[in-house]
Amino acid sequence: MNLSFANKVALVTGAGLGMGLATAKAFAEAGAAVVLADVNEEAIRAATAELVSAGHQALAVPCNVADEAEVAAMIEQTVAAYGRLDAAFNNAGVMTPAAETADVSGGEYERVTSINLRGVWNCMKYELLQMRQQGSGAIVNNSSMGGLMGTPLRAIYGATKFGVIGLTRSAAREYAAQGIRINAICPGSIETPMVADMLAKDWIALEDMVEGNALKRLGRPEEIASAVLWLCSPGASFVVGHALVVDGGAIA
Secondary structure (H helix, E strand, C coil): CCCCCCCCEEEEECCCCHHHHHHHHHHHHCCCEEEEEECCHHHHHHHHHHHHHCCCCEEEEECCCCCHHHHHHHHHHHHHHHCCCCEEEECCCCCCCCCCHHHCCHHHHHHHHHHHCHHHHHHHHHHHHHHHHHCCEEEEEECCHHHCCCCCCCHHHHHHHHHHHHHHHHHHHHHHHHCEEEEEEEECCECCHHHHHHHHCCCCCHHHHHHCCCCCCCECHHHHHHHHHHHHCHHHCCCCCCEEEECCCCCC
């Protein structure tokens, strides 16, 4: 299976840490020019410098995906630097504290949906404008296993992740005939800074996180990166509108 991205351009949001950083590195190692986008400017500039020093093409673009104007500028900078956009991983997202649905504030609802759902739509909109012009491209949106099953105490988070799958499937049917494939990935519990923060704040125990997991361990960011690259590759040329579960068997 050919996972080479030589002469291709890839964009990763939420690229400063965790799954986003691992995926940006994987794209670069596969030969792509990579744009790393994140609200954490320090993190992406450090990661970009590391990639460039290793001989890769990489560009850091600070971006808040909840801000449509910033997303539009991110795509403009990508095309100005590299001339096109071949693959995008819309990964940026946030978690909510555990709380019953009735106890979640309106402000928290707006915060989470603006990033996890509106942010994905913002990115898709401007990525698709460029890819439609090219007549080619592949997009992977980061949902969650929480986008496929109910998760008590995290209804708002789950709603955004269900919404990501809805956006993915509908847009996939719109754009497949135009040479653009759109899919989603649904990670389980992955060893990322977000999960480490949840554990540190006692939002959940590690034992509970892996209890229903057939492999009885957290996933690694590199395991998500591998799946994203496959979905963006010619090896997945007949995969359209799919929500790929990478969760160690947690919802099997």
